[in-house]
Amino acid sequence: MMKKDRPTKLQRQLLRELDEVILGLGLNYKQILDYERPARTHLLRLMLDHLIRGDIIRHYTLIDEHLNVELCAYFLGPEGHIRDCGKQKSFRT
Numbered sequence: 001m002m003k004k005d006r007p008t009k010l011q012r013q014l015l016r017e018l019d020e021v022i023l024g025l026g027l028n029y030k031q032i033l034d035y036e037r038p039a040r041t042h043l044l045r046l047m048l049d050h051l052i053r054g055d056i057i058r059h060y061t062l063i064d065e066h067l068n069v070e071l072c073a074y075f076l077g078p079e080g081h082i083r084d085c086g087k088q089k090s091f092r093t
Contacts, residue, residue: 027051
């Protein structure tokens with residue numbers, strides 16, 4: 001019989017932190033049965049909506065960062081550093 005793989009100490013800590021965040025945000029869908037039956041569908045939809053919106057915002061933020069790097073390279077050239085972009089008049093809006 002094969003032993004079940006256990007998470008490492010760090011992984012267990014991260015799982016505890018994730019549980020705390022999920023509870024703090026009110027997104028613990030695994031305990032949906034703790035809510036009244038009429039509210040469950042609405043709460044599940046809200047939880048799903050919250051998670052999807054968060055992921056979309058994360059993607060747009062990443063795209064914005066990539067665009068900033070490209071703009072910085074355009075204005076300062078390949079030798080320029082992104083921290084210097086804000087100092088350039090041509091880079092400011």
